Amino acid sequence: MATESQNSVSGGRSARGGAVRAPERTCAACRKVGPPESMVRWVRGEDGSVVPDLKGSGFGRGSWLHPRVQCLAKLVPALSRSFRAPVTTSPEAAVALLRSAGDKRVRDLLGAARRQRKLALGSAAVEDALGRGLAGLLVVAQDARAAAETPGVRRAVAEGLACAWGSKERLGRIVGRPEVGVVAILDDRLAAALFDAIALAHLQGPPPGAGRNPGRADVSTEVE
Numbered sequence: 001m002a003t004e005s006q007n008s009v010s011g012g013r014s015a016r017g018g019a020v021r022a023p024e025r026t027c028a029a030c031r032k033v034g035p036p037e038s039m040v041r042w043v044r045g046e047d048g049s050v051v052p053d054l055k056g057s058g059f060g061r062g063s064w065l066h067p068r069v070q071c072l073a074k075l076v077p078a079l080s081r082s083f084r085a086p087v088t089t090s091p092e093a094a095v096a097l098l099r100s101a102g103d104k105r106v107r108d109l110l111g112a113a114r115r116q117r118k119l120a121l122g123s124a125a126v127e128d129a130l131g132r133g134l135a136g137l138l139v140v141a142q143d144a145r146a147a148a149e150t151p152g153v154r155r156a157v158a159e160g161l162a163c164a165w166g167s168k169e170r171l172g173r174i175v176g177r178p179e180v181g182v183v184a185i186l187d188d189r190l191a192a193a194l195f196d197a198i199a200l201a202h203l204q205g206p207p208p209g210a211g212r213n214p215g216r217a218d219v220s221t222e223v224e
């Protein structure tokens, strides 16, 4: 673990064999430092392909990247440098991996919220939760126009407190109903994690050619 791109003291060593984890990470592409929640950890397989590790805790050596177009476009040179070994996953494939990992994480988090009874289901329950200040985030099914038309939901959408994801049927299947148009997450930590996961599930791809023509800055820095 001492080899991770943590923003730790020089050399990245820890007297206790890597048990001390610095709270911040460095993006391998843009080199900016930030909290782990703002980045995605990537793990490289023996064949040179990389996969996202959204929980940030998987085995093996990891390297961190912002999940945004500018940084993902530099994924190949950035991660090859960081792992000191070639990386074969294209930026386009990486975006597809992030989208499906984000989608799975949305399902997991909604399932967790259901098990912890931190969900309000349907327009009436959601309006009630909003009225009592309990809703950390609303998830509105992408085919649920009617559910999004209640005053509280409209206000939440305007305030950026709502995300569109899935269909009524899909959302319903996760929360144990035939269909549900809108749910409220009644836990701030789950709401924040869900917000990030939905952003990943909807991530847009890098511009065409971004991965094939890395800028000079990507290849000229650092001789290690």
Ligand SMILES: [Zn+2]
Pocket (backbone or CB within 6 Å): 027, 028, 029, 030, 031, 032, 065, 066, 071
């Ligand atoms: Zn970055």
